[in-house]
Amino acid sequence: MTVASDVPPLRLPAAETTASTTAESTAETADAGPHLPTRIRPRRHPGRWATAVLALFLLAVALHSVLSNHAFQWGVVARYFTSAGVLDGLVLTLWLTAVVTGLGFALGAGIAALRISANPVLRSLAWGYLWVFRATPVLVQLLLWYNIGLLYPTLSIGVPFGPTLASVSTVNLLGGTATAVIGLTLHEAAYAAEVVRGGLLAVDAGQHEAAAALGLGRLRTLLRIVLPQAMRSIVPAAGNMLIGTLKSTSIVSVLAVVDLLYSVQIVYNRTYQVIPLLLVAALWYLVVTSVLTVGQFFMERRVGRSNR
Template sequence: MATPQDVLPAPAPSKAPPPAPAPEARIVARRRPGQWIAAAVALLLAAMAVSSVIRNRAFQWGVVADWFTARSVLDGLALTLWLTAATLALGFVLGTVLATMRLSTNPVLRTISWVYIWIFRSTPPLVQLLFFFNIGALYPTLGLGIPFGPEFLTVKTVNLIGPTLTAVIGLTLLETAYAAEVIRGGILSVDRGQLEAAAALGLGRWRVLRRIVVPQAMRAIVPTAGNMLIGALKGTSIVSVLAVSDLLYSVQLVYLQSYQVIPMLMVATLWYLVVTTVLSVGQYYVERHFARGATRDGLPPTPLQRARAALIKVVRA
């Protein structure tokens, strides 16, 4: 017969203490001594180069400072900027027409556009400038009329095209060839399926061009166009052979009289560096503008935003 002790519940088993948490594994970056050695060598070489430039008396930094803001130099800089803006603006306007012709289904328009681009991209810019400057020797008169027939209007080319106009014409025709290829590449970068979807929705051609093609094509056009702008700025220096008073020709006039070749060339070099830097900063922000919506994570912070965040972090610390 069972006793009361037999029906009592069994004592609960004692709980074991929980195991101690495992120590977190530390992630240690891989040591790369080769990179640090290469960085140290690069910094050493850069410091040596900067020191040699600053301490070399042949640069005559005093003369550079005196002529950096001289009136003749600033006038040459203004003409250089004007030539750059005029030739690039006209080049992209005409380049848009050529790109449209190149993408046309008309074989005549495609052929004319291809031949134009082939000729102007295949010949040196200096040769083109000299050719247009001496156009009077090849065509003493230019006429408007019926081909192989009578002419209704004729103009003598002697002294018709001066050095500055020659520079504008020559550089514009050259930039037109490059701009046409840049624009054509940007248009071709747009996904064809988006155009088909827009057509299926019944959107008009102008709206498709303005809202779909142009915003996406600009992401491919702007970087190359920025390089073209900087290249056009530096390319204007070749007009000095035509005695056009650009930045380079202005400093050449000074050192031909004073024989201070190195400091005057440094004046031109520093101005080119300043203007190119400003254009590069502008290109960076234009690229950010057209890159909006390209990624889901948003745009990375700008250098100014990073500097502001770092300064706030230092102040709070």
């Protein structure tokens, strides 16, 4: 005879059930032996290694071809690399680079200020300047400035529509070096203006509003707040422009300016050793460009650290 019971079956709480299950799992793991960590193997890239080996092999072949080719005349390169004429041309090239870069960025900063001006006339004139000097090749500009005497034989100062007080002949006024400075500076200013304008526009407009709320003037806001932040965008582009200006100075050799390239041309026109003398110029450009690149790297680090 079965007696029905009203007592419900006993149920363990969830925590006790979980603890019991965990204990059983731990006991089974202990019985199975010590747990070994899973070893993760990196994915192999045979194609990447094969490509690297092939690239190094081709580089070695190219270097061997250049160094073993007697037509390069490396002895002549070594003899003229530090000659007095070449070093004089190098000094003039560095001087041109420094002067053109400094004057170009000074003029370009003024043009950039006009480009972001609220005056539509000044803004349009600045845009027209950029359009003209960026749309024409720099060699054409230099040749036009060199032959300015054909357009304006004399430059005079006097009363408008009245008597002339003083005049000077443009043929004697502009030589090769002066023409190079003027032409390269005007060309450089057009690109420097866009670099400066881009850096200024990269600064958030809230910075201007905060400075105005503090009662700071526009000039002080520009020099103390906006410009230091804009330098993070200006310095990399300015460094590239400096290197480009260094190489662009070689164009002044068509004006008989005794720069680095013209100096080696004088030598190989006398000795007919064209290739080794061109290598001398190329190596000097490579050395100076490398120094400027290192300087740009440290300048970018300093500017970036100061704006964090």
